[in-house]
Structures are given as C-alpha cells and as structure tokens.
Amino acid sequence: MVRSKRIAAQVAGMEEPIKKRLKRDEEGTNEDLETLQRSLLDQCLCLMPESVLIKPFQGIKVLRQEDTRGYSTSYIADWNRDRTLLFVSSVQLLCEVAIKQNARGLVCSRIGDVCDALVRNEHGLVDHLIELSGHSDRFVCFSAGRALSAFFLASRAHVDPRWLDRLTDNALSTNNPQKMSFSLEVIKRVVEWKDCEEHPLEERSGDDRPPASCHVLSVSDPDSLDSSQIKCLCIKALEAKWPSVVSRFDRLLQNESTAVTFLGLWEAIISVKANLSVVDTKPFYAYLDRFVMLLHSRVSPIIWKHLLDLFNEVLCYGSTLALQDLLAEEPCSLAHLVVRSVKDSRLLDALPYRGGSGSFGGGYGDGDRPLLQKVVLLVLKSVAVTVKETRCESSSDSSLGSENEDEDEDMAVIERSIHEVLRQLDNCVKTLLPFHPETPVAQWVVQLFADQDDALVEGMVCCLDVSVGLLQRPNSSAELRRALSPALSFAQFLRTVSHDPDVLLDLLVSNETCFLLYLLRLLKYVRRNWIEFVSSCSGELDDIMSVFIRLRLAIDRLVARALFPYNINPVLRLLEKCEQMYEGNAG
Template sequence: METSYQVLEQLHKKILLGGLLENDSQEYAFYLNLPFSAQDLSTSNFLKWPCVHRGNQASSVSMDATPSPVASIDLKMNFQVSNPRDIMLLQLTVIKMMITKILSKKVEFSIKEKYTDIIEILLKPYELESKLISTFHGSDKLLSHMAAKCLASLLYLQLREKAMVNKTWTAFCLKTLSDYPESNTISYCLWTLTAVIKEILKATCLQRAEILKQFLTSFDFLFEAFYCSVFSQHFENYQDTSLNPKITNFLICFLDLLEILIASRIHLKLYLTCQRIFYLKIFCALDIMTWPIHSLVKKKFIILLKRCLLHKVGEDVLSTSPPPLVEQDPYLDMDLSALGNAFLQAVNLGWLKQLSFSGKPSHFGGSEVQPGNRSLVPDVVTLRASSLVLLKSLEIKVHMCMSANEVKAELQKFMSQLLTFLKQHLQSSLKLHHHCEWLSKIFIEQDDDMLEAAKASLSIYLKLTRAWNEAAKGMTQEKETWDHQTHENGFNPHCIFLFLLKNIGFDATVLLDFLISSETCFLEYFVRYLKLLQGERNNFSNVCKLFDAAELRNGVHIFSIVTSHIEERSSNQATYQPLFCGTNRYALLPLASDSTTSGTNMEQKDTETVKSKQPNLLICIDNTSSPGASQSLVNYDSSEDSEEESVEEECLSNIKQTSLNHQDITKIRETVSVTGEKNQSYLESTASLLDPKESSTLSSFGCEAATNSIASQIVISYKTFKCLKELEKAISRLHRRHLFPYNPSALLKLLKHIDAINKTK
C-alpha cells in the first residue's frame, strides 16, 4: 500500500510540473487502475485490488491477466501508509489532471501522446468509465464527486477527439432517467450531463454545435417524460423535505441542467426538445414555488425563469455574452409567448397568493434578523424576480393584444394583482405611497433588474398609448382617463424616470456610468425615454408638478432640504451619501404623507421657514440638484487638458454647483407672482391621482400653501433638465477626446433636442 501511494504521489508531481513520463504506459495504468466497484473499498477486499503492493514487491494480482509492471520508479520520500480511500482519491486526481493536459493547447505533443496512451489503457482493458459510474452507488460523497468530474472530462475528451459518445455512459444515462424517481444516482447523472455541456460551450473549436447535438440526441427523446415526472413529484411522502439534502441536491442539479441546456440553445443555435421543454411546459413547473422544499431551490427556479425572459440564461456560467437578438432562433418568439402566457395564467389562478417566503433573509457579514423582527423582512430576491417575471410576461402579452379594450383589461387585471402582492410583503419602511413608486422601491439594490423593469414598463406604456390614442381619437376626456390609469396601475414612464433620478440625487455621473457600463440596458431604455419625452413634454411637466406639490404637502420644502444639506456638509458628517443603492429620506420623496418622515412640528417649522425666507429659497434651488455631487463616482478629468479648457467646460466627474443666472431667477419670481387661486384649483384636480385617503389633505392645504408651492413647481423639472444638460456636456467632452466607448452621436442629438425643447417652454 505504501509503495502504491508513493508511486501515485510521484506521478502527480511529474504531471503537475509538466514533466515527461519515462516508464511504460502499462506500468502507469496499472497504478491508476481503480477497484472493481465501490464495495471493494472495504478493508477485507482491499488486498484484491490490482494496484495494491506489499513492501517493494508488486502484487501478482491483476485484472484480465495484465502483466505486473517492473518496480523501477525511484522513491526518494517516505510517506505514511494511507487507507484505500486516500489512494483512490489520488488516482482520480491524477486521471483528471491527465485529461486536462490532453485537452490543453499549451502541452507538448509528446507529453499528450503519453497521457493519451495511459487513458486508452484505462478505458479498454480496465473499463474506466464503468468503474467511475459504479462509484456513484457508494456512500462516500467526495469519491462520487471526484468520479463524476473525471467522467465528465473523459466524456468531453472522447467527444472532441473522436466525435463519439461513450456507449457505457449512454446506457447508464438512459436507465437512470427512465428509473426516476427510484434511481439513487440521478443527481450524479444530471451533474455529469451539465459538466459536459459546459465544457462544450466553453470550447473554442468550430464544431461545438455538431458535438453538442451528437451528445444530446442520445437522450433527447426521453427528456420530456423525465421533465414532467420531476415536476409531478411533490415530495409529500418525505419528512422534513425542506431540510432533506438529497432532494435539495437533486433539484439544484436539475435546475442547473435546465439552465445550461437553454444556454446552449441560445449560444449554439440548437432547438432540440430538451432545450425548449422549459418554455413549452412551464405551467406544470410553477407549482415548485409552493412545495415544502428549501428556499434556495425556489430562488434558483424563479431566477431561471427571469433569465429566460430577459435572454440572459447562462451569464454566470459562460464568459461570452449571448448573441444579439438579431440572430435569434425561429422558435424564440413562440416559446417566450408560451412561457409568458403560462405564467400569467398561473397568476390569474392565484399563484402570487400562494407564493411563500420561507427561509432566512441574507445579510452582509452573515448576521441574522432578531426573532421578533424576522417577519418584517421579506425575501427580496424572490420578490424582485417574481415582479420582473410578471412585468416581462405582461409586456409579451400586451404586444400580442390588438384592441385597446383587451390591452386595458390585461393591464388592470395583472398590475392590480402585482401591486396588491407587493403591498402585502413589503416592509413598513418600503411601503408604497404612489403606485409608480413600486419599481424603484423593489429594485433599489439591483440596478440591472431595475432598468430591465423600467424598459419593460416603458414598452408597455408605448404600446398601450398607441392603442388608446387610436381608440380615443383625440378626445380630451379619454386622454385624461388614460393618464390617470397609467398612475393608477403604476407604469407611468415619467414618474418612473423621476423616481430613478431622485434615487441617485439627480447626479449625472451615475447616468454616465450607466451609459458606459455594459452590465445594464440603460442605454436602450434611456434612448426610448428621451424619444418619448420629446412628444410628451406637457405630460412630463404635469408629473413634475405632482412631485413638487407632494413634497410641499408633506412639509418637506426645498429650503429645508437645502438647509439640512448645508448643515450636514459644514459639520462633516458622513451619514448622508448619495449612493444609488442606498435609501435616504431626501433621495426618495414620497408622493403621499408618511408618518415616519414628517410630523406636526416639522410641518409647522417648515411652513414658518418658507414664509420668512422665501427669497433665499429662490436662490438656493439649484443647490439641491445633486446633493453631494462633488463626490464623483469616476474621475474622467485628465492632466492633458489645458487650464483654460477646464475653466470653460466643467468635467462631469466633479460637477460644480452654481447659483441660478439672472434669467432663471426672474422666471421663478414671475411664476411666484401668479395668484394662488389658479394653483389651488390645480392642486384639487391633481389630488385624485394620489392616494384617495390622503387627497383631501392636499386639497385642503389652502391658498397660502398653494402660493408657496408655485416656487417649487418647477424645481423637479429644472433639476431634471439640468442633470440631462450636464450629462450632455460630459458625453460631448469625452467623445471629443475619444474616451467614450462607443459613438454617442445619436444620443447627443437627442439630448440637445430635449434641451432645446425645454428652453422654448
């Protein structure tokens, strides 16, 4: 035993260093030969192993009468006698390393040839694949896992070098899938399948599609029946199902396999049944969210569903990005439609109501919520993914509807269910005050999903607006009804965009980072919204007035915000940070009163402040456009610029706050001189768009508050266009210096047009 372990140790070192193996291939294969089966790992059968030796003498026992090798390997180190398990683990490690070296392009041909000869001997006389498969029946999880890794590498080696699928493996795979759920090796079978497909997708050879098709065809006809049988098992007969590691491991392996199958469809343009089954038969799989299983499995399932709808399957597995949608397969639209319709059908049958949020919430550093407060913390990952899946499914459904009435019915039905669902599961600190606020509340910590949701919401709005305009035929009353419904159903694009800007403190550097980054769809969303803004300038202004009026009604006046910011900066407090992923009371001002952020004393103090210091308010409005904007996210400045250029054009990474110019101050003062009666009627007319329970508060604010609010009615609008103007300047500067990653000419044209429209108003 000691000699066998020493030989394997020396062989491991030589392979690790890339050295040439001098001895005969039969000799090395003899030491690498695995036991007959997993039962041979017992001590009583250990002496029957062909690789076991006594002292310095090689054992005469060999399988298939294979000649015993000559013990001519120089042993220089003394090792303690190891048990059979350690020897087998070392054997598996060495075999895996050999296969990896054969597949590598950096290894010399002579070394590869030697390794290939050893593997061939292990395959033919010693039946390596059969012994690896037999290890799956053992109770040692580490040995079984190492055997699965070796088997996956071996299968891929045969596929790539010989374009053949191992017959022994194929028979085992078919039998295991057919025998489910009685089979005890199903998890290893699925894991090996997944590992082989990953290796094919990561390969650089041009025949990847042909290799994968040959590999998948062998069990493609059986996979649909296996898929349906998995999701027909509810595991009710098991005890402590949520904590059963065997069931959890199997379901995770199965979901991993589904994801890699879908990823292979996207990347290699194959359309086999096993690659499309998740789209076509998703309805039977949705019940998994109600099963008594581990919450990790439920999260993986809903995230897989989300990635399918976003065309991002396999992004965590593969380094290469999926091909553009221009090259999409001919079945994709039909499959996405089937997936979306099935999900909406399940939601219509009460799927959201049955959704449970079991399991402990995740916290940075591994901390947990106190038992008394645990119920207040929702599973935000599942909550966010479910919301995005519903929104994307609704987007697909809306684009299939033809009439405005169908569109209206679908929208109201599903958005009302979503908003009700969110209100039930959100924390009190995240409760909704305006229906359009749900998107920024849910996705505040996940900017890529937030922008995907914003883009889907905008797509729904554009589709419905066209359908509604055709049905209304320009009628004013119908148009007002439609505007009201966009707020009521939480998808008004102007509200969503303003909430986004408020979350980032109207900091143009964050928008610039989004435009430069390839991790989000912000560019696509931003261009679509700017085009919409060109034609809906009046609608945008009305929404801005709603925001400003709500801030005034809550007692959070602009001047008090400016004062608090100045006090914070002067005292050098680090509590306020205009971070996008954080939540601060000034970054997101609700459209309805919140008892947690405003009180009677605060309202009285703010009212007195506005009365006494209104002129100062007019001067300080601009200072609130980007609180803390001096803390730039990225420094785009360069020492190559001349001093004059730096003075002439401010760099976006260090936006300087300046006071309003004379024309802007005059414009604001003229606006303030308007009588309060006109503004009071406006407040009463727009109060209906807010929470009905609190609309009376807005309408009863009085003529005095209405007059004060006129000064702030252009604040949100001004800060928005100022932010867009700063973004335009930064992009232009970077583009002139050839530092922008792509050609922004079209985007700059849009931004300049928006700025021109704003100046003419």
C-alpha cells in the same frame, strides 16, 4: 480432514504474498499519482517517465486474488476512499490543465499525449467514473462527476456518443436520486462552460505557464477552442430522455437537492449564455406549463426560487424578447399562463415569503426578499411579453386591412387584464414591504431592485415598454399610466444613483445589463411625449436634464478619443434633441 487443512494453509500462504504485492502496488500507484499532480501544478509532465505516467491509469484494474485460471480484477469502486479521491482528482486536474493550455494555444506535449490516451478511453475511464455515481461516499460521487465533466470538455468533439447515452441512461436506470443528480450535474457543468473565461490578471502571471524546459506544442486549430460541439452532443443525448426525466420530477421533489440540480440544468440549457442554437434548445421548452402549476404553498422556497429562475430565463426580455419583431410561441404561452395564474388563481397568495408558510400574510419584518424579487420580475416580464405580442399581432392584422377600432378594442381588453395583474402585484409587495400606499409600481420597482443592476434595468424596461405599448391610446387608464410612469421610474433611478452620470456611463459601457436598450427607449419616449414627461417629473426636471447633459458631454469626450466600445451616436442624437427641447421649454 488433514488434507483440507494442508490445502487451506497453502492457500493462506499464497494469499499473503499477493496481499503484500497488492499493497506495494497500491502504494506505488499513489506515489505516482501524487507526483503527477505536483507536475501538473507546474504545468508540465516532460520530466515524468512515460511508464510512470501510464501506470496510474492502467491501475484502474488491479490484482485482487490469484486462482488456477490466473488473476481476477478489482475496479475503482473497490478502492478505499483516499485512493479513489486521489485518482479522480488527478483525472480532473489533468483535463483542466489541458483545457487551459489549449485555450492559450500552447500545450505541454506530454500532457497532450496523456489526454489523447484518455480520450481514446483505452482504460475504460468513462464507465468507471459513471460507476462511482452510486458510491456510498457523497464526496467521492461529487469528485467523480467533476472529473467526468472535465474529461468531456477536454475531449470536446471526440466524445463518443455512446458515453453520453451511458451517462443519461444512468439517470433513468434506477430510482436512485444520487445517480440522477450525478448525470444531470455532469451535463450542466458542460453546458455552462464558457470558453476563454480567463481573468485578465491571470494572463499576466507566469506561475501557471509551462516552464522554459517544457516541450510545448502550438495549437492553431480553432475547433479545439470551441466547446459548442460537446454541448450539442450532451443536449442531443439528453433530448431523447427528457420526457422521462420530466415525468419523474414529482418524485424528485422528495429529494430537494436532485430537484434543484434538474431545474438548474434546465435553466442552463435554455439560457442565452449557453450560446446553443434555437433548434437544439426548442425541445426543452415543452412541459413548462405543468411546472407553473407547482408554484403553490406546499412547495419549498428553494424550489420556488429555482422554478422562478427557470421561468425568468425563458422570458429573457431585456436581452432577447424586447428586441424581436416576432415572438416565439413558447415564451408567449408561458407569459399568458403566468398572467392568468396571478389574475385568476391568485398565485401571489401562495408565495412562501416567510419560510414556507404558504401565505405572505400581513405586517412587515424579515422575509425572503430575493424570492420576492424573482416573482416580481417574472410578473413584469410576463406582462411586457403579453403586451408586445398583442401589438405585434395587431400590426400584422393592420397590414391586412383590419380596422383600427378592432385593434383598440383588443388593447382595451388586454389593458383591463394587465391592470388587475399589476394591482395584485402592487398589493402583494406593499403587504410585504413598507412602501407608502401611494407609491406607484414604476417607483417601487426601482427601490426593490436597487441591489441588482441587471434585474433593475430589465424591470424598468418592462415598465417602460408596457407604458408605451399599452397606455398611449386616448382612452387608456390614467391610474395605470401613473402607476407605470417612465418619468417617475427614471427619477427614482437617478435618486438611487445620486444623480451621478458616471453610473449611467458605466452601465452603457458594460454588457452586464440591457441599459443601452432602456436608455434608447426612454429617450425616444421623452422626445415623443415631452409635455407629459415634464408634467410627470414633479419638479425634478432640472436635476434629470443636468444628468442628461453631463452624460452627453462624457460620451462626447470618449467618442472624440475613439474610446467608446460601440456606435453610441443614436443615444447622442437623442440626448441632444432632449436638450434642445429642454432649452426651448426653459426659454
């Protein structure tokens, strides 16, 4: 008994110096990390001793207790919250500074050395950051995810595929929604990354450049500026696990934030802005049909919005599909399903416009206008894609000798279906918003999207293309022709922008909308259907042509000074032709 007490006292006496040593070591590491962060904010690590630079990362494993065999170790997950956040934020800052300097072509040599050591994963950093995905503190988990995505982007082509397998396995190894959300969010940030997104004003600032005393290395390797390789690696790692991830979505709905992360990642992968190849993204077009079925009254408005964003990204009409001669099977299948769901399953009745009641009901008042905008745009895109696909197939059949009567009959069937879909859409919008009962779709579309340039222009392109593609036949519906009248749509648009040609010029110069596509197709329609256009303008022809003429003069001035960013001559020729017809009509 006495001997046991003596041994216990000896052990206690040994533990106390170790605890003190660990505390000193922890305080020293924290000081090193704080010094590292201050130096990184100055864009240079040249003045920091190499031993000080390496120590914080070697400190991922720290002494915890001593026994007869030596020292055991403790990991990041065992640290206190403040120390963990300090370390993780330092990793993120280091990688982000390296990325920014690399994009400019001038990198602090010491920053480059430290990043290279991290990329070699000498300290097992990746596993430690992934381990934090299950941390009890949500902010620690969030910060670790930010650091890991920055690490992957800094590593680019040098990322070990096994790290990504570890990350995707982490999402599926348990039913922990926090771990799944962590992994999906890391990949999402990588996929959404845009190279060279620096704001022009930042380039003029000297505050975020290395000081004159810094030993700077020039980076000339173009591959070092391209994030497409790491994006592809992430997509490939996720592709094999995608069916399993999708199969868990029903359970994810019980955790809304994880479901939102999943849908956001899916949208980011499919988005044309991600600049991923068709081959890489094709596997992620599977399973869309089962998600359309989730648009019902039991699903929250937030999930509705993210589902609609996903579907609208698949049907990227103004930026991609409207320009293609032959449409892919996946967007066409989605468009057909949406059309059928509106026409036969009354999808619009389930729209949770007023806080998830499951029915938009009657009367007016405050409601979820952005949700309504998203569903209207989806229906318009689905209709436009369906019409375009039918015309493409008819043209292909005609080249093989099909009869025009068969083509006209096919278009008549499509027209009846589209007419019913647009009737239900019109009824839905007018039930929710105080539009006059006689306001045609082409007009209220402009009013509905007046606060969103990109959606507004895409909606007008859809209405125009459906009108031109479906309703130019002799027996087409006069009611539907008026509902989608390109003249009424454009007249309302000009009223919205106060007949200011500078607004049209800004939209033409900007790459944020598909206004060039819209204007070209509108002017072609006007040229080919001048009499119909004039009769549909309802006394506003002079105002419309005044805008056209002033726009042409403004473009002429820019072209004369070589200031227009692309070849605008096709638009100029069409404006001149419309002006000639107007002068002939006036005479």
